[in-house]
Amino acid sequence: MQVIATAGHVDHGKSTLVRALTGMEPDRWAEERRRGMTIDLGFAWTTLGSGERIAFVDVPGHERFVTNMLAGVGPCPAVMVVVAADEGWQAQSAEHLAALDALGVRHGLLVVTRADLADPEPALVQARNHLEKTGLAGIDSVVVSGRTGQGLAELEAALARLAAAIPEPDTEGAVRLWIDRVFTITGAGTVVTGTLSGGSLRVGDELDAGGHLVRVRGLQTLGEKAEQVSATARVAVNLRGVDRDDLSRGTALLTPGAWMPAQVIDVRLDPDGNQRREAVLHVGSAAVPVRLRALGAGTARLTLARPLPLRTGDRGLLRDPGRREIVTGLRVLDIRPAPLRRRGAAAARAAALDEVDLPDSAALLRWHGLLTGAELAAMGCPPGGAPVVGDWYADPAHWSSLGGRLADQVSRRPPLDPGITVDAAAQLLGLPDRRLAEALVAPPLVLEAGRILPAGRSLPPPIAEAVAELAAELAERPFHAPTAERLAELGLTGKALAAALRAGALTSIGKNVVLLPDALDRAAEMLARLPSPFTVSDARVALDTSRRVAVPLLESLDARGITRRTDNELRTCRPHD
Numbered sequence: 001m002q003v004i005a006t007a008g009h010v011d012h013g014k015s016t017l018v019r020a021l022t023g024m025e026p027d028r029w030a031e032e033r034r035r036g037m038t039i040d041l042g043f044a045w046t047t048l049g050s051g052e053r054i055a056f057v058d059v060p061g062h063e064r065f066v067t068n069m070l071a072g073v074g075p076c077p078a079v080m081v082v083v084a085a086d087e088g089w090q091a092q093s094a095e096h097l098a099a100l101d102a103l104g105v106r107h108g109l110l111v112v113t114r115a116d117l118a119d120p121e122p123a124l125v126q127a128r129n130h131l132e133k134t135g136l137a138g139i140d141s142v143v144v145s146g147r148t149g150q151g152l153a154e155l156e157a158a159l160a161r162l163a164a165a166i167p168e169p170d171t172e173g174a175v176r177l178w179i180d181r182v183f184t185i186t187g188a189g190t191v192v193t194g195t196l197s198g199g200s201l202r203v204g205d206e207l208d209a210g211g212h213l214v215r216v217r218g219l220q221t222l223g224e225k226a227e228q229v230s231a232t233a234r235v236a237v238n239l240r241g242v243d244r245d246d247l248s249r250g251t252a253l254l255t256p257g258a259w260m261p262a263q264v265i266d267v268r269l270d271p272d273g274n275q276r277r278e279a280v281l282h283v284g285s286a287a288v289p290v291r292l293r294a295l296g297a298g299t300a301r302l303t304l305a306r307p308l309p310l311r312t313g314d315r316g317l318l319r320d321p322g323r324r325e326i327v328t329g330l331r332v333l334d335i336r337p338a339p340l341r342r343r344g345a346a347a348a349r350a351a352a353l354d355e356v357d358l359p360d361s362a363a364l365l366r367w368h369g370l371l372t373g374a375e376l377a378a379m380g381c382p383p384g385g386a387p388v389v390g391d392w393y394a395d396p397a398h399w400s401s402l403g404g405r406l407a408d409q410v411s412r413r414p415p416l417d418p419g420i421t422v423d424a425a426a427q428l429l430g431l432p433d434r435r436l437a438e439a440l441v442a443p444p445l446v447l448e449a450g451r452i453l454p455a456g457r458s459l460p461p462p463i464a465e466a467v468a469e470l471a472a473e474l475a476e477r478p479f480h481a482p483t484a485e486r487l488a489e490l491g492l493t494g495k496a497l498a499a500a501l502r503a504g505a506l507t508s509i510g511k512n513v514v515l516l517p518d519a520l521d522r523a524a525e526m527l528a529r530l531p532s533p534f535t536v537s538d539a540r541v542a543l544d545t546s547r548r549v550a551v552p553l554l555e556s557l558d559a560r561g562i563t564r565r566t567d568n569e570l571r572t573c574r575p576h577d
Contacts, residue, residue, distance in 0.1 A: 001222070001233045002163040003195050004109075005057040005073045007100060008082035009090035013113035015042060016146040017082060018056045021155070022046040041068060041180055043193070043234060045222045050160040055222060055234040056080075057180075057195065070099055070317070071249055071285035075178045075195040077166050077232060078107040080159075081127070081136070085143070086118035089126045095326065101134040102270060102317035102329025103282075109162050110141040111155065116148050169231035174258035175199035175207065176309055177235070178284030182247045188218065190244050192253065193236045194285065199255065200230040201237065208254040214241040250286035252309050260378040261307035262335035266353060267316075269298050270329040276320060279327050283308060283316035290318070293340075296350025300330075301337065310335050311380030312359050333359055334367060335379055360384075365395040370436065389439035402429055403440050410445055410452055419453030419502075448502060459503050466490040467505045474516055479523065479545035479553070484512045510552030523553055524562045524573070533570035 006014040019025060024044035042058035057076055059069040073079065079100055083093060100108070110127055112120040120143040131137055140158045144151035181193040192209075205216045218238035219226045229235045237253065252259075281290045281302065289305040310332050318327040333353055340346050356363045361381040365371060372391045373383045388394045394402075406425055413419070420428070426437040441447045446455040459467065470482060470490055487493055492500060497514070500506045507517050526542055527534070534542075540550040554571065557563040563571045 001053040001055060002078065002166055003055045003057060003076050003197075003232050003234055004078045004080050004159070004162070005076040006059055006082055007069070007073065007079050007096040009084070009087070009092040009096075012082050012084040012087065012090070012093075013146055014080075014082045015058050017080075017111065017113055017144065018042070018044050018058050020146040020149065020152060021054075021159075022056065041071065045234065048156050048160050048163075050163075052160055052163045053222065054159055054163060057234070069096065070103075070282045070287065070319075071178075071180050073100065073105070074103060074282060074284045074286075075180075075197050076105070077169075077197065078109075078162055079105050079136075081108055081110050081131070081139075083110070083112050083123050083127045084114045084117075085112050085120035085123045086114050088123040089130060093127070094130065095324075097130060097134060097136070098326040099282075099317060100136065102315075102326055104135065104315035104329070104331075106135045107162060107166050108136045108139045109158050110136075110139055112141065112143045113146055115143045115150055116145040166232075170198050171200050171230040173198045174255035175201060175205075175253060176255075176259065176284075177201070177237070177253040178286065179247060179251045179253065180249055180285045182244055182249070182251075184244045185238070188238050190239045190242055190247065191236055192239065192247060192251075193234070194253070196229060196231045196233045196235045198231045200228060201235060202228045206256060207239075208256045208259075209239065209242050210247060210251040212242045212246055213256065214239045214253075216240075250284070250288070252284065252286075254309055257374070258378060259309035259311075260335060260375070262310045263304045263307040264337060265302050265304070265310060265332055266295065266334040266337045266349070267300055267302055267330040267332055268353065269300055271298065272328075276318070276327055279318040279320055281308075281316055281318055283310065283314060292318075293346070295346050296354060299333070299350050299353045301340070301346075301349075311378070312364070313380050331358070334364070336368070338367070361393070362395075365393060365398070368395075369398040370394050370432070389435045390433070392433060392436055392439075399440075402431075402436075403442060405429060406437070406440050406452070407445055410454060419448070419451035421451055422447070425452055453502065459499060459505060462491060463496050463500055464505075466492050466496070467500050470506070470514075471516060477544055478516060478519055479543040479549055481513050481515055481545070481549045487512070487514065509549075509556045513549055513552050515549075515553075520553070520556055520560070520562075524557060527557070527563065528573045530573070532572040533566050535569055535571075539571075 008014050022044040045055040047053050059073060083089060112124050124141060140161065142151055142155045142158045144155050177194045177196050179192045179194050183191055185191055201216060201219060203216050203219055207214050216237055217240040219229050220236040221229045221233050276292060278291055281288050286308055288308060290302045293301045295301055312332055314332040317329045320327050340349060352367060359381060361376050361383045364376060364379060364381050371393055373387060373393060374391060376383045383393045388399060406429060409428060410420060422434050422437045426434045431437055438447060441452055444455050445452055501508055504517055506514050507519060508514050523543055527539055530538055530542055536550055536554060539554055540547055543550060554563060562574055565571055
């Protein structure tokens, strides 16, 4: 299925044309039929001779209902521009065309109607001249009469060509269905309609509807019930879990967790656009007042009156409802820009935005430094490459800078300082996840016991001399651990002892039991020569030490799996591999 919107001046025959093509009445309200003028959005559909199903969104042409027109055109991938032969190009023809161009609609068909009332050639030439200045330049054109049926066969053929030229949508992506109608049906409850431009909907799906978690109770497309509907399609969705009054035109049905609400966005404005301090932003079926702050000649920051689910690359337009004119079209560049706090920040931001036409994940990371893969996908730019840790991705330059800052902070600390904790490092660097701080630890830094400190940090001379003196004393009797009094005489207490232990110059196997770093390995070799099983006393004699040392030493070997208890008194050694 393809969904095509109509566009054109009021009373130029848009609804008559849709009626002639589909045999359906697009005007839903009695008031519309009484006045002969479309006020709100109308919908109708048909199957072409080629087998292609076409749904039409018939929009109002009167200037008072431009907001309704934009709500219908916004989500549609193609348009049928209608101009009456007997009136030619008119004011709303121009405004509709400006809106289509601003929204980036590039697929369409020009139809000159009422060929039975006037020579269609002047209107055709006039319309082509206007289209030539827009993204719809060169589209097919057809001359018809909805009243007599002239040209309808050619119109069907042109519609088939148009449908074939529209790019295939992403049916596996996240759903964002902009709602254009909300109503209730007795026995069913709340129903919404819209143009599904991406993804797929299934009965039973859970969706986010304006902050309400809802479930799809039923689906209809082109008047037929369905278990699943894939883009592109006109769809009616029966929802469970929300009341009619909780939803309105401009709300979107979303895949939960796949979109980020954006209230401050950076955008690129169309080159010929004007900048205003205030306007109304039209995206999809939504119309939201915004405040503008110019960043550069072609970029601006918009603050929305309410958040919208937007992504990088989304097209929209700004309209001045007071002057009833299109201000400019725009393309979304960043949906979560950093605040502009310093002097010159706006100019710097404009320069950064001007470096790219449309941001990719690398550009977003340059701007933000760190983002998760889920955030990048929700912003419209799925990540490339590998994460630095978990789901976190980093701009290479920013990541290198963070590593340098961490190394600088750690290296500045006093020689006996125990380093900084991972949590303290994360807070110091403003990191959102402590795992990022751990991942930044690289030479010349090491991570020991949850603290970050310099690798191979040399001991201050007094501590190094004390360690050397103790090593000389333990050379002959390596398991004759010094007493607390002897450690105090050597100055190996408090921070000094902790520094020696961190540097690996000594090892501690219990409270006030300090030995040389290779003591456990040497003990394992000696105990392996004992007949098994052996007692603590056997081990004490073999190691020429005291029970004060033998007990914690054996417990350390137990923890390593080198020795194993067979009962309360006996142990065996693990066999050699």
